[in-house]
Amino acid sequence: MQRNVIVVLGVALLALVFAMNTLFIVRQDRQAIVLRFREYQRVINAPGADQPGVYFKIPFVDSVVDFDRKIIGLTLEGQEIAASDQQYLVVDAVVRWRIEDPRLFYRSAITEEVGRSRLETFARSAMGRALGSATSNDIISGRRAELMQTIESDLNAAAATALGVHVIDVRIRQADLPPETQERVYERMRSERAQVAGRIRAEGERAAVVIRATAQEQAEQTRGEGDAQRARIFARAYGRDPEFAAFYRSMRAYETALDQGTPIVVPPDSDFFRYMQRRNGGG
């Protein structure tokens, strides 16, 4: 019985070793090429063909190289680009790509690492070409989407034939001014703001002066109305008897105009003193 067990186990072990060398699984998110004595045989589960599963190979004769089938991100950082208006920009971009033709990819790059760095070279030069012929304004805002599209198709034309990859898209993540320029931008922003601030203050002051002047205008008009009414009232009253009015008003004026202690020199023959000299008055 024990020997049987050992035999069974041995057979199982052999079967396992054999299976491990003949069968291989290609996962949904992987793709593979089969090589016989390093010579290309076939490709399994490349993008476009949905064929994950178990596959057979001849042990020790065939070998399998597998690659990722997912979309891979390639980050390009800090590329300095002189736009067509001589403005330097520091551009970061992300290239999303996928191995589309694993055979070609294997032949030209062998590993994903190598393929990635070769793609990066392609991408940097494609970016330089596309962005170098655009103005910095276009890169920053105006035609960004369009430029990204240009880089993508440029890159696809070059990379697809050379590397067997497909570029899904290129996205400019940052397009920034280099630090020296940035300081100048800040300077300009400050001066712009100072200008705005100055204008607002001046407008405020102007408004304040206008408001005061308007108030003054209204005030003078009001005073004038008052004066006019006063004149009318007096004219109507005094007009009844101008002669008496003059006398009456003069009397009041003498009284109020002369202060306490004002020296007054009066001749004794004045009207006031006429009884001082003659009992019957009369000059």
Next chain:
Amino acid sequence: MKQAAKNGARPQRGIGGIEHLMPWNDQSGGGGPSGAGPGGGGGPWGGGPRRPWGQPPRQPQGPQGPDLDDILRQFRDRFGGGGGGGGGRRGLPWPIIAGVLVVGWLLTGVFSVDEGENGVITTLGDYSYTTGPGLHMHAPTPFQAHQVINVTGQRTAEIGFAMQNESAADNPDESLMITGDRNIVEVHFRIYYNIANVMHFAFNVRDPDFAVRAVAESAMREVIGQRQLEPIITTDRAAVELGVSQLMQQTLDEYEAGVQVLRVEILRAVAPRAVSEAFNDVLNARQDAETAINNANRETARIVNEAQAYRERVVREATGEADRFMAVHNEYRQAPQVTRDRLYIETMERVYRNGDTIILDQRGGAVPYLPLEGMVRRPAPAAQAEPGVR
């Protein structure tokens, strides 16, 4: 069986013998654990204090020796190729080991999925199905495999800053962006997203969370680049958020990333620190202007009211005075001469009483000397400036 016999023969069960027995006795899968049950009260280590390791009373006849010998003998029997039909005790372990291996192997197919997670099962590498939460089993390892992915939980990505002790630390590398009018703005924002399609999320894009982040950054810069600084930091935030969200979704759909962007939230959109003072000064200028206008308005009220008060005053005074005149005039008409004289004399009376009156007869012709200093209570540049004065 051998084990049962041994258990029965053991002199002091439950005191501590069992823990010595167990390691060596555990030849059958079930024997060991169930054997521990009865002695469980004392526990494997409970016996320790009662019988310290230092002086075990029956150390010589202790169970270890014989058991170890047994085991060694068994091994020798097995590998020495003892007869096939030998006792049960020789053949038994093999199926058990095989069974354990098989069970262990089958267990590689057991997995649990938490609430809010999904399990993605692939059969021979090919996507088969997705499961909800719970304990699940699939075919063991080379045949089927699983990935567990959190699906309902909202994922977030924070861009432009990093949370440190509840406060946002600016990351200028990410936060500074150029606006359409060539200014620089500092933006902190957060993306909320979740997984719309687990299969796509699992298989289509490498490092999808990083991809979402990169797409978000790119989309934000594109949207900001199409707008002016002033509206971005004031009124247009919602529009920017919406624009970024749409652009992101569109891009991620192109990748078939299986991600749904729920919301883009701008937490901060301000002028960069280097120019914030200038920006604040604009706000200050607005305040200053408003203050100037308020002050002017306040003065307006004063000026206008003063003028109205003046008008009111002079009119009323004039009216009063005119009424007074007319009242007097009415009486005057009754007796003109008398009233006139009376008015004159009364007025002069008051005038002369209040003033310093000097009565001077000028008919003599000579200019008299008047020591005004002594006579006048208050010196004044009087009507009669005399050469000798002072």
